[in-house]
Amino acid sequence: MKNTISFSTLPDFDLLTPSSLNEVLELLNQYKEKSRLLAGGTDLLIELRQRLKAPEVLIDLKKVSDLQTIRITDDELIIGAVTPIIEILTLPVVKEEFNALYQALIDLADEIIRYRATLGGNIGTASPAADSAAPLYVLDAQIEISSLSDARTIPITQFFTGVKSNILSTDEVITSIRIPRPLKGTKSAFMKAKRSSEDLAIVGVACLHNEKRTSLAYTAIAPTPLLIDITDFKLEKREDLNQTIFERIWEKILPNLNPIDDVRSSKKYRIHMAEIITRKILKEALE
Amino acid sequence: MNNYVGKSVARKDAKEKVSGLAEYAVDIDYIPNLLSGKFLTSPIAHARIVSIDTTEAEKIPGVVAIVTGKDWPVKIGLYAGDRDILAVEKVVWIGQPVVALAAESEIIAEKALSLIKVEYQSLEPIFDPKKAMESKDILVHEKMVEYNHSPAFNPIPGTNIANHFKLRKGDIEDGFNKADEIFENEFSMPQVSHAYLEPIVSIGHYRKDGSIEVWSSAQSPFTVRYLLGITFATPTSNITVHSPFLGGGFGGKAGLNFEPLAVLLSRKARNRPVKLMLTREENFRSAPIRVGMVASIKTGVTKQGKITAQQIKYIWDSGACADYAVNVGRAAGYVSIGPYDIENIKSDSYTVYTNKPYATAFRGFGHLELHWVIERQNEIITKKLGIDPVAFRKLNTLKPGTGITGNQHRLREDAGSIDECLDKVWIDLSPKKDKIKSFDPWIFRGIGIAGFMKGPAQPPNSASSAYVKFNEDGSALVSVGTSEMGQGTLTSLAQIAADELGLPFEKIKIRGDRDTDRDAYTWQTVGSRSLFMDGNAVKNACINAKEQIFETVSQVLRVPKSDLTIKNELVFPRGEPWKHLSLSEVVMGYMYPSGESIGGPVIGHGTYMAKMTILDANTGAGNPAIFETFGAQGVEIELNALTGEITILKLVSAFDIGKVINPQLCEGQVIGGSVMALSIATSEKLQYSDKGDLLNPSFVDYIISRSGDIPKEFITHFVENPQEDGPHGARGIGELTMIGVPAALGNAISDAIGVEIFDLPITSEKIWSEIQKQKPTLISNLKQKMMEGI
């Protein structure tokens, strides 16, 4: 039996602090699986202390200013992957047009963590409970990824591949998250069930509704976040949603949910809360 | 004449703490040749140790010493010596320290630990306290009978019962015969963590001459010193214990914890000092926690609401060691019926071993738990009988002159009044009841109240002392034994001293750190005893110092001592302030113009002894406490029946503390204590796997209240019926602030939706699942309503 030790130190590693994206890519190319990218460190440092990972080098992204810009164009919001959550929240357009994202980020961890934690890190960890995932799913976000030899843009829905795993190869970095500006009149929202006022989600739900589309996304209720389109139900106004319709919608959603029992919640309560929040969030979207 | 007592004087330690200058045990890294200590823990809940192989670890450069249980196989503990420093023959919980080492750095220590091989032979573990109580074949401590224990306790040989306390009064069957209704219920509470912010740190230095010096985040440094003396078979005078500021203790740092291990490591490390710093996970798994509880209660009541009989069985889940928890069972045993006067009582309180982390003292010392049982039961009774909850309680509460424990002991005339507390809380809760209807039909409002009492649980010979030492300029140092871990007691003690000595507050120094060589003795910093006990000692020390001052001044001024008084640093005959000497002229001895000098440096000393009795082993009769503080707490809540979520709108408290020495500090205690209790009531629970492994050893999954969970409004009343022998009439408050909260919350939930909760914690999920059980159609109806409402 391996000895269980509660470490107070971090394992040995070299900390590399590149100052440009190109240097990052070169280092990644050089060290590949022997390296880990370090953003805010609010996930990574815990994993290191617990010896879940033992990289030889940490490539610190915080000195790369190109990765920390937020831009809004006519078409999209582009958030540099290493932008601290707290900064994203200060941009008025985020609340005005991307409310689901705003609501998720203002409820992510606590204020102290939000100063360090980054959006790229939240996705990079690929936790099924990543708060930003649900809004990014309904908002059709695209993830920009670079390596020394290549660059690609993929929809967020293809990013997560399982519990704490993603499609990045060992020489790739997320450079930014691009979110198209929603149609006029779009409503989006996020809500999560939690055990205290500042907590990881028992379940997280995001909703987007406009004249073209109604979709829902879920976190913490399956190995990866889920996107479920319910445009077919033709919800246009509040009157279109009643108990019977909701039951049909829920029939469509329920088979996709596959939560676990753990110290945070039972499966049953997770599903119950997913249903109650879905009711609430849909109702509010139509009001 | 009080310049300071009764006022919200700023804390003595405020600047130090806010600026970061205050020193905690973790900051002590300036001791030369300091090594890092680290221990390996048991991965199995119950097993025999077959072998320990440390050869590979010894080879690592920088490893200075490795110790195992066999190096010092002495059992330690305060009331029952049942704990190994390191497991000797068998391990009894997951997290128990088995091997420890000292190394030049933490990294080396961790590396070496991973190379140690321990072979175990598994034994059947036992986790459920009810089963553990019955079990004869699975025993956590087969050798319990051989352990030393204080005569106040009654372990039952051949069982897992570490203590059985009995409270008896009247004839229980007779009591039930007189009742019109009988109520039987079961209640429970899980083990919880103290969740103090500062994890335990202990530094041990075993010197070549056999003297021992310890720096530790210890709540009770004198007890640590005393028990270290027993552990290492050396006179107490050979031992010095320093305890700096503590980052919270809540009872979790009250006994002897990791100090012997640090000393043992130092001894083996050729007398180099060794620092043990627990990680949060280690603190959860290896350091002591709070007892869990299972209780069954049977109450007989008349139609009018008079309780005729109370029969209770408490089982306290103390985990693998009960050195301190036996006293929790005892203290909760003699108060087991709560603040009520009942003719017929049969109560049994059992402290039981299980293969889980071990329990120690915890703010409230069994009283938060027992009042959860009593005050929930009372709510269920009043509802059934249709009596007003406060009227029902007041019909049964203890009044001056009525009995506390069993037959003999009567409540003193100046004990304070629970009835006044109940009334004050109820007035703030009840008028608004039902007036505010929520917009959403799934939101329910409710109010709940609970009454309670608690006194310090300490041995009858528990003592406090203090000294006051004057300086040349007339300023003074006050020394006490009580530790500072957030309460603010030291500030209140300085207020008492300033008024007694006629000194400005700034001229009183009272240090925040404790040093057993330097400071006056106190038994322990526990049980809300310090203001009362150490406060009396400080007052007596000041009186003694004044006596010395007056002796000198009466000679100089040629007036009788009894005429003298001190005010604004001047000593003069009452009514003749112009005829004064200044303190600075006297406190180092007075010199006449001729140069002839009298008196001498003034050091006043004072003591205070608890006045209590040993309780009768068969009935529990006797005087168990120097005071009982009475109180009541109530909450007003909003409950979302669809999600089970509750919002605390208002928390109302009233305590009869005799005299408020410092209003702001008292209020701080109330807010801190009631939020801590709400946290325990709504979310805290140590969760174990079926193998006994703790599943939530971090604050990510062991949920404590965050700032957003704090109630919107606090209303606090202090009732001041003074107790003659308290300092300025005061009684303790620290623990009291928690006690009524869980039951008040349970009662408010019952009031809001008629669902009864019997087990803590009341998480949202718990409420949801109880609604489903007790009101099967409610949620589906509300879901329907939710979709209708526009």
Ligand SMILES: Cc1cc2nc3c(=O)[nH]c(=O)nc-3n(C[C@H](O)[C@H](O)[C@H](O)COP(=O)(O)OP(=O)(O)OC[C@H]3O[C@@H](n4cnc5c(N)ncnc54)[C@H](O)[C@@H]3O)c2cc1C
């Ligand atoms: C107390 C506490 C509470 C928390 N509560 C929440 C919560 O409520 N909700 C929630 O969602 N999360 C929560 N978290 C988790 C964490 O804070 C977030 O996931 C955060 O967004 C991670 O960002 P970071 O910058 O700190 O990531 P890091 O820890 O630096 O990195 C996380 C992972 O992503 C990788 N990575 C980082 N940046 C990139 C990049 N640009 N390209 C590719 N890979 C990258 C890293 O290599 C690493 O594997 C909590 C954490 C703590 C400690």
